[in-house]
Amino acid sequence: MVYSVMIYDALIAPFTEFEFMRRALAAVIALALGGAPIGVFLMLRRMSLVGDAMAHAILPGAAIGFLLSGLNLFAMTTGGLIAGFTVAILAGVVARTTELKEDASLATFYLASLALGVTIVSIKGTNIDLLHVLFGNILAMDDQTLLVITFNATITLIVLAVIYRPLVIESVDPVFLRTVSRAGAPAHLAFLALVVINLVNGFQALGTLLAVGLMILPAGIARFWSRDITGMICIAVISAIVSGYAGLVLSFQTKVPSGPAIILVAALLYVGSVLFGSVSGLFRQMFPGRHLEA
């Protein structure tokens, strides 16, 4: 009995007793549902670092929103979306029409964007508020922010369903898609837009620096447990939700800030997956069992 009460106190009571914890949990579940599938596609398309680059590209937009209307998350989201879309689309167009590859063209644009963001901030900077932007605060979700996050997650899932087939074919055999359909480029641009939406979504909760973590780490975890893409997406979503929940509990019981706590839990799951994963995990490779007959 004593133990069950302790477990209840540790794992469930924070959410039944405090509304801000319930909001945080709702936010993290919405983020997981939208972001984790996007992360799986980023990983499969070898674009994991693109997500990271995009997170920096968002900064000038967020900074302009911040300068215009203070710490209003809606204005900052809009600004971030505009900046992110601009960089993503310009980079995508340059990569598709010239010899420059996607990574190089994106690096150029996001560095320029980051420099612009820092310049804007330094013109009229209140550093403390900006720290909030950089690292987020999932424990301070108001109704409006929560609605924006769930709305964006919903949009993400709908758009992803629409572009799923061309996106998969474009990832595995782009030449084939080009010969049967012109859907490749629009699907790719729509996908980049989804990356931006989910980054902006994440920076309200986790900050610009860690937002990409809840997309990439679950995807990395999923790679070690499934060989097909449906399985990967399911595992990524589940591990993102588990990381979010466990990170919130950890943050509540200790003094670890919530954003880093969530990403650290995901990192622990990742290390466990690298070691013990059923698909090419290190232990599986060291002790593969005897070879088969055929």
Next chain:
Amino acid sequence: MAAQLQFRDVTLGYDRHPAVHHLDGEVASGALLAIVGPNGAGKSTLFRGIVGILRPLAGSILTGELDVHDIAYLPQTVDIDRSFPISVFDFVGTGLWRSIGFFGGMGKAARDKIAQALASVGLNGFENRPIGTLSGGQMQRMLFARVLLQDARLIVLDEPFNAIDARTSADLLALVRRWHAEKRTVLAALHDMELVRATFPETLLLARGPVAWGATAEVLTAENLLEARRMCEAFDESAAACAVDDVPSRAA
């Protein structure tokens, strides 16, 4: 037979350098045409022009009433990401794009078609294997299965039998003959002259410019082949603009 494909003084290339230079001619509907020539002769470039991936530098390629869905293309250096987690069944199923497109469901009929295509290329039992586990020959069989499903009237095969063992190429060649019997137009780039002589009634010998085009026996003569080898030199970086064009070339 009506022409399925017409080349009107077409020049294809990269960075203004021609890789296929001033090609004229037409491919009859239902033709079985081999395209032969040394490496760098422009065979792959011509195919990229036909399927619409590469726009001509000058001239035009007319595909008549064929639209993009009526052309199936099997490229040579397949840009396939073999580490992508997709099964053989799903991969071959993408060949049904024409009928199911973005959203169409895969009903029983579609699944049966995929199973049949896999059986035709001898890949029964491979349905659930990830594509990354296939050997080179199995991969080529799988790509042929997808071409089968595309059910196209014009089929373009770029060196389909390279690095493929005798049995596999015999199996796949049987499919090519079947397509020919079904009155589909088949173009294939090949290096094996014996195979061309045995199977392909018509041959285009290409060496950037066309060397000869016609009945295979008349095209594949010793002097034509020698001529082709001679014509195929490297790009000249300082080449002047081509003077053959009377009108300024319309760069598309």
